[in-house]
Amino acid sequence: MHYEPDTLFFTQLSRFQRLYARSLAARLAPLGVHSGYLGVLHYLWQRDGITQKTLHELMPVEQATLSNTLKRMERDGLIARTPDPDDKRAHVITLTPRANALKPQVMQAIGDLRAAVNTGLTVNDRRYFRRIMRQMTESLETDQEDAPVLLLDEVGP
Amino acid sequence: MHYEPDTLFFTQLSRFQRLYARSLAARLAPLGVHSGYLGVLHYLWQRDGITQKTLHELMPVEQATLSNTLKRMERDGLIARTPDPDDKRAHVITLTPRANALKPQVMQAIGDLRAAVNTGLTVNDRRYFRRIMRQMTESLETDQEDAPVLLLDEVGP
DNA sequence: TGGCGCTATATAGCCTGCTATCAACAAGGG
DNA sequence: CCCTTGTTGATAGCAGGCTATATAGCGCCA
Secondary structure (H helix, E strand, C coil): CCCCCCCCHHHHHHHHHHHHHHHHHHHHHHHCCCHHHHHHHHHHHHCCCEEHHHHHHHCCCCHHHHHHHHHHHHHCCCEEEEECCCCCCCEEEEECHHHHHHHHHHHHHHHHHHHHHHCCCCHHHHHHHHHHHHHHHHHHHHHHHCCCCCCCCCCCC | CCCCCCCCHHHHHHHHHHHHHHHHHHHHHHHCCCHHHHHHHHHHHHCCCEEHHHHHHHCCCCHHHHHHHHHHHHHCCCEEEEECCCCCCCEEEEECHHHHHHHHHHHHHHHHHHHHHHCCCCHHHHHHHHHHHHHHHHHHHHHHHCCCCCCCCCCCC
16 A cells, blocks of 8 residues: 555646646637736736736735736736826736737637536536635645744844 | 636636645755755655656656756755766766655655645545546646647648 | 835746757667 | 767756845825
């Protein structure tokens, strides 16, 4: 009875995520969209003209990551950043016409991939999978809160 | 009835994978091990002294990725590369004593994390999850084989 | 009002992955 | 024996993540 299941769970998970990203990339490439842009597009399609800060509050990536992603999206002509009249530190992010026009094709690509990945699975399988993934995600969030805060001595005078 | 489930499956999956990697990193950092090293360590602990090519055949990453990972592991004193006597292009990769000594702690870290992630899940949940993940992974592999090979005209003289 | 601390964003530097390409060596055929 | 073709590994350059830190502007309070 093997204790170590030959390939690590982490390895399989990473591989799965990378395969997913690659299939997505294959479908999005002709549109000039990268997988990292998806989250931004998703929220801006719902609510255009917000600041980076607001967008950041909606998305599960760090501020620096978002900043870099927005830079590439600007370079690729998907968003524009105009100064926020109310706060000179901030910029209002808006989608370009091109980005707006892309929505149906991007949605189609996502749907296509979803269908491909779901072949052979029941509705129940999918729900169950998402439920377990959500629960594991919560456990990981907790795990990181419980992080070793240590080094709290040495605060001396 | 929402068709679009608020956050994209891909986004959730990526986030889950990143959280997993981060929790792993938190446990491995004190050992001087990065998450990308795990696969290499895993296989070399089983079978030390193989070439990069052999290792590559075992691992689900591209050759260039492996090459870079090995470079960082060498820099960090975990592996050594000695010339292969049978083939002057190749190097034999061996673990350093430090890397060998690290095995119990790394295994412990992996086990700890596994336990943390599995809290609240039944054995059945875990098995089911892995099964669905494996099946989705296979669907994605198929998806990429079916890739648009296109551009096969224009070969003419 | 002048300065200090907080906040919005950008940048530097790293890890991990990818594709494309190159250099060096191996192996076989003519 | 040499020359072509294949194979092993390294490198360049990019995407997308991260932490840490810098910069600029906002706001408040003394």
